[in-house]
Amino acid sequence: MDSLNSSELPEKLQYQIIKEKHSSIPQIMQNNQIDCWIVFVRETMINKDPIFDLIIGGQVVWESAFIFANTQNLFKKIAIVGNFDVAAFEVKNIWDQVIGYTEGISQPLREVIDNVNPQLIALNYSINDVIADGLTYGMFLKIKDILSHNHEKFCTAAPLIQSIKGIKSKTEIKLISEACKLTETINQNITSQLKPDLSETKIQHLFYNEIEKYNVGHASAKSSCPSIDAGPEKQIGHIGPSSNNFVKRGHTLHNDFGIKLNGYCSDLQRMWFFGSPSELPLELRHGFDTVYNAISLAAEEIKPGIAGYLIDQIAREYVVSQGYAEFPHALGHQVGTNAHDGGTILGPLWERYGNTPYGLIEKGNIFTLELHVKTRNYGYISLEEMVVVEENFVKFLVPRQTDYIYINI
């Protein structure tokens, strides 16, 4: 039996990333004028703050507080944990101070915060962003009670978390790129196995075989990862493959597929055409080019400091200008340890996206660029690429799909 599970982040790499993240925290706190941030958690085996693994790591059993304080020009990191957990956090060597307690966290937590005496106390809650909303309501009531004389200083830590999570470190960009590369390798492996009359279910199982072969994880729920959509009748969405729908000559195949490799995800969509380039219907040509160009136009405008919704708008307006209905979702989301990694999105100003499309793009963000158009006779054409934001441009993590992959047998 192969005991190597390469879907999980090895501990050594995890602590390298935690250290990279910690080194960026003082500047990010200063940019946001927040002088104290408390990550307040308990029983992380049962319910874990989404930011925990990225800046703390390991597990805690009892209530624990991880405090980042940036006061009087002194940056200090303090962990308050149950006595049983002290040794485990001391050996990690990333905390300036590890304080243990036996009966309750109230007193040590109150003392540390009194000592820091901050202007603000940022906590992990957000109406709009799941990644920044790790504090449960019960734990909020608890810390409000413990720090009752300071609770008017509470504010959201969302801007901190979005930058810490969203600005990918060197190691993270490398890991996500590797996940994208292996995803494309799997797509290529499958291409050589495709032939007309395979069912969607059968094709999904070909992908499952590859995922097993490389011993990686699924970036999202297995039943729709990859999603497999054959031909003109298939609706695109979170709908599983059908054993009664088959790829046919003259039709397309679409997948939406991501893996989890070393704890980091990919998320790409590819299109195949069953036939030769000369057999490609004009509708499919025009649809593909529209999606391709919409991604190009959006990608060209992505720069640090621009609000996400402005990028979405470019692609959305272009698609409509080409005679198609607009796509019913955001153009792009961030990708990291999750396929949907929270933070700023490149999306329209719809209720369900809250304020996330107003967020500003930052250097080091990794976004998908994805959209589809619906043709009259040949179904949907949908592509998804992944880009990392550089100083003044974006870099595609793997080469873009520039045309259908033709299966001409």
Next chain:
Amino acid sequence: MDSLNSSELPEKLQYQIIKEKHSSIPQIMQNNQIDCWIVFVRETMINKDPIFDLIIGGQVVWESAFIFANTQNLFKKIAIVGNFDVAAFEVKNIWDQVIGYTEGISQPLREVIDNVNPQLIALNYSINDVIADGLTYGMFLKIKDILSHNHEKFCTAAPLIQSIKGIKSKTEIKLISEACKLTETINQNITSQLKPDLSETKIQHLFYNEIEKYNVGHASAKSSCPSIDAGPEKQIGHIGPSSNNFVKRGHTLHNDFGIKLNGYCSDLQRMWFFGSPSELPLELRHGFDTVYNAISLAAEEIKPGIAGYLIDQIAREYVVSQGYAEFPHALGHQVGTNAHDGGTILGPLWERYGNTPYGLIEKGNIFTLELHVKTRNYGYISLEEMVVVEENFVKFLVPRQTDYIYINI
């Protein structure tokens, strides 16, 4: 490669358990005089309410509300989910109504609750119990805003969740018993491999081999599951094994070990003695008997309706009466999908346990009974058993340890 991963609950069994849980919900809501309960979640791949897998299952992407309403003598279950997720919830056939939305959840949620017109609206928050505290603070603010004209009806769903999670169904009791049995099989397999002068680390790796052989998961963090404690010098706690501490003739070996099989956990502690029964020092005899008797005395008093702390007290007072220091933790916690499964505990009235020791024991609860004593010259003696609460007594899930396991080579 063996693709069978028996640490995870198979989907078919999961929906069997969900159905068992659903059938108990109307009565539990009535017992607690709660006529409406909303489980309000989003992006469950990133942050999942601890009760989600037990009563809902699958995944959701957008904000979703699962409503259990028990008004006008009519029990109704309604799911409000993003459009993309509707089909996936309809096929599950456990919801009376599945409502989809595209732009935002506010309007459909408000309409459903206006229609139900409940006296109370229970939400998943709890200061004391991690299992009942799945609602994040950001999501609380969101639902408070959506149901602003009803928000004074909000109350905690903790009593519901504690009963739903804590009262194990027939299928769950079977699965947990199977996990305990396999744990004991592994303990027996290891017994035949033990000999003096093995290091703690080496012994832990023998366990790892067995865990791989049976392809099951660890009930808690791998580095201390099993914990391995050899001889008189070792502190007992969440401390990893040492490569410099060895089992010796005349000394003990202790482990704290649980596996995850089909999604359900075991949690047992066992003691070995290196030598023959006639070589056993009196101190070790008296210590073992004290721990054994403390567990017996506590087990005899466990009945539905009794508060957890009263059971803890029995064992605690007995240990002290026998001349030992009291143990610095609770006598028992519940076990289920997690090794520490939340809800009522059999514990002392200390701050860190909040109000959980005041909870009343219910039929179908599964508890550990665990404690240790420290001897003067031979270190700690610690045992842990698991029991299920019946109508008027408890049943041990696997035969108790009645004496040391003797390694006489």
